[in-house]
Amino acid sequence: MRRSIIAANWKLNASRSMVDTFMPAVDAQASASGNTDIVICPPYPYLDLVGQKVQASNLHIGGQTMSLEKEGAFTGEVSADMLRDVGCRYVILGHSEQRRYHADSDISIGTKMVTALRAGLTPIVCIGESLQQRKEDKAESTIMRQLGALLALGRWVDLSDLVIAYEPIWAIGTGETASPEQAQAMHAYIRAELTKSRAQLADTVRVLYGGSVNPDNAAKLFAQTDIDGGLIGGASLQADSFNQIITAV
Numbered sequence: 313m314r315r316s317i318i319a320a321n322w323k324l325n326a327s328r329s330m331v332d333t334f335m336p337a338v339d340a341q342a343s344a345s346g347n348t349d350i351v352i353c354p355p356y357p358y359l360d361l362v363g364q365k366v367q368a369s370n371l372h373i374g375g376q377t378m379s380l381e382k383e384g385a386f387t388g389e390v391s392a393d394m395l396r397d398v399g400c401r402y403v404i405l406g407h408s409e410q411r412r413y414h415a416d417s418d419i420s421i422g423t424k425m426v427t428a429l430r431a432g433l434t435p436i437v438c439i440g441e442s443l444q445q446r447k448e449d450k451a452e453s454t455i456m457r458q459l460g461a462l463l464a465l466g467r468w469v470d471l472s473d474l475v476i477a478y479e480p481i482w483a484i485g486t487g488e489t490a491s492p493e494q495a496q497a498m499h500a501y502i503r504a505e506l507t508k509s510r511a512q513l514a515d516t517v518r519v520l521y522g523g524s525v526n527p528d529n530a531a532k533l534f535a536q537t538d539i540d541g542g543l544i545g546g547a548s549l550q551a552d553s554f555n556q557i558i559t560a561v
């Protein structure tokens with residue numbers, strides 16, 4: 313049985329006062345939802361503050377991305393070991409906004425995935441097609457390419473802890489969600505591709521859905537067989553809506 317995950321991707325949003333009000337409420341909800349892993353991924357400067365407010369054993373912190381490099385002259389970068397050092401259990405990799413604005417590629421993301429796993433972090437690797445690719449009937453081939461790079465680069469590594477987040481780019485921040493059927497179809501496809509590569513991965517890798525998840529649509533999405541939880545953007549910024557999403561899973 314795969315444990316569900318609900319992860320908050322705060323993107324470029326946070327303040328001390330937001331953390332102060334958000335964390336006690338979500339920590340209490342996490343304690344009441346012991347069979348779900350809850351992950352908060354704030355901007356780097358707030359990781360420590362968020363971490364200090366964690367009491368529930370199933371509530372964790374994670375980075376929103378990380379460097380390919382371990383240390384040295386790489387201004388602005390943060391390494392996997394540093395994330396571990398400040399208490400992170402997770403790291404989001406390959407978010408479409410990182411792919412778009414910071415030139416993350418299938419190869420760099422796969423390499424970061426291996427680095428993260430070796431550092432003891434659980435990577436949440438984002439994959440997903442653009443609207444154009446979906447319209448041109450290239451959604452599956454795009455996913456296959458992105459997943460293929462991960463599996464190829466990770467071939468010597470134990471990937472059982474890997475988390476995949478299927479985030480169709482057209483559903484991110486647009487209010488337009490993939491329907492539960494559309495999402496389930498793609499999640500089943502992702503699981504089938506994983507199984508083709510390594511049979512045991514189908515039962516261990518958790519596949520999250522992300523893209524305009526909110527308290528109204530969460531339960532129907534999470535009821536799908538191959539959806540193991542969600543990666544939440546906008547609706548993760550308020551404890552109220554985020555807690556309702558946790559309850560939905």
Ligand code: 13P
Binds near residue numbers: 523544
């Ligand atoms: P929204 O939930 O705001 O659509 O963002 C999804 C996302 O990008 C999570 O990583």
